[in-house]
Amino acid sequence: MDANEGKEIKSELKIIVIGNSNTGKTSFVNKWTKGTFTDFYKATVVSEFSYKVFQYKDKYYRIQLWDLAGQDKNTHITKIFSKNSHGCLVLCDITNKETLNDTLKWKESVDESTRFIDGEILPSVLVQNKIDLVDEEALKDEEEIKKFAEENKYIGYFRTSVKMGVGVDECMEFLIKNILERIEKCSTEGKNPLERDRQNLVLEHKKLGDQNNGNSARGGCC
Numbered sequence: 001m002d003a004n005e006g007k008e009i010k011s012e013l014k015i016i017v018i019g020n021s022n023t024g025k026t027s028f029v030n031k032w033t034k035g036t037f038t039d040f041y042k043a044t045v046v047s048e049f050s051y052k053v054f055q056y057k058d059k060y061y062r063i064q065l066w067d068l069a070g071q072d073k074n075t076h077i078t079k080i081f082s083k084n085s086h087g088c089l090v091l092c093d094i095t096n097k098e099t100l101n102d103t104l105k106w107k108e109s110v111d112e113s114t115r116f117i118d119g120e121i122l123p124s125v126l127v128q129n130k131i132d133l134v135d136e137e138a139l140k141d142e143e144e145i146k147k148f149a150e151e152n153k154y155i156g157y158f159r160t161s162v163k164m165g166v167g168v169d170e171c172m173e174f175l176i177k178n179i180l181e182r183i184e185k186c187s188t189e190g191k192n193p194l195e196r197d198r199q200n201l202v203l204e205h206k207k208l209g210d211q212n213n214g215n216s217a218r219g220g221c222c
Contacts, residue, residue: 007053007060008059008060009053009060009061009062010059010060010061011061011062012051012061012062012063012064013061013062013063013064013086013087013176013179013180014064014066014084014085014086014087015063015064015065015066015085015086015087015088015089015175015176015179016065016066016068016078016081016082016085016087016088016089016110017029017065017066017067017068017088017089017091018068018078018088018089018090018091018106018107018109018110019090019091019092019099019102019103019106019127020091020092020093020096020098020099020102020106021069022093023091023092023093023096023099023129023130024091024093024129024130024162025067025068025091026048026067027162027163028065028089028091028127028129028160028162028168029048029049029050029065029067030050031162031165031168032052032065032168032169032172033050033051033052033065034050037162037163037165039163048066048067049064049065049066049067050064050065050067051063051064051065052065054172054176056176056177056180057180061176061180063172063176066081066085068081078106078109078110078113079109079110079112079113080113082109082110082113082114082122083113083114084114085110085114085122086116086117086122086123086179086183087122087123087124087125087175087176087178087179088107088110088122088123088124088125089124089125089127089171089175090103090106090107090124090125090126090127090154091103091127091129092126092127092128092129093128093129093130094128094129094130094131094133094134094138094159095130095133095134100128100148103126103152104152107124107152107153107154110122110124111153116182117182117183117186118182118185118186121153123155123175123178123179123182124153124154124155125154125155125156125157125158125171125174125175126145126148126149126152126154126156126157126158127157127158127159127160127171128145128157128158128159128160129159129160129161129162130161130162130163131159131160131161131166131167132161132163132164132166139159145157145159155175155178156174156175156178158170158171158174
């Protein structure tokens with residue numbers, strides 16, 4: 001039986017997951033939506049998405065996580081697929097300083113191409129993944145990372161180990177609640193953002209050929 005059967009879905013939210021290749025984006029999506037992890041790595045060609053139902057204030061929302069390709073040549077893909085998004089996760093590999101620096105490029109591509117319902121930039125969270133691969137000494141620069149996140153207009157940052165399941169749920173809960181609080185604020189100002197965005201998301205499903213009503217879909221050739 002479907003665990004979501006009988007739940008009235010309030011609406012859908014779209015969150016994009018971006019960053020360099022091999023930072024754990026696909027693993028993050030699979031861990032949160034399906035509770036699975038594998039050491040086998042397969043690069044995302046263009047985009048894939050999965051969803052999970054999230055409860056907030058006695059209402060249920062279908063959260064779409066869009067995993068976007070991480071190759072440098074595909075930054076234009078980020079701009080295309082960020083349309084009608086409600087939030088963003090920008091992943092980097094804590095063992096690779098270059099991937100942290102490159103988060104600025106990925107976030108900039110989103111900030112330039114889309115806006116939240118209130119006209120501001122999308123709520124974005126910085127995620128330093130793979131903390132299971134470093135010792136405690138490598139985690140002592142927390143104030144430096146906090147400053148980096150604040151200066152670059154992230155709403156927050158998290159250090160995660162997708163493999164160990166550390167920080168993933170907390171990160172998603174933080175971002176989703178921020179999104180929904182901002183949507184509630186928009187609604188009190190006489191806007192009805194969720195209905196508009198639901199229509200846009202349905203159109204995107206059709207363009208990508210999502211006809212199997214499953215919990216994942218893939219864009220691209222493989």
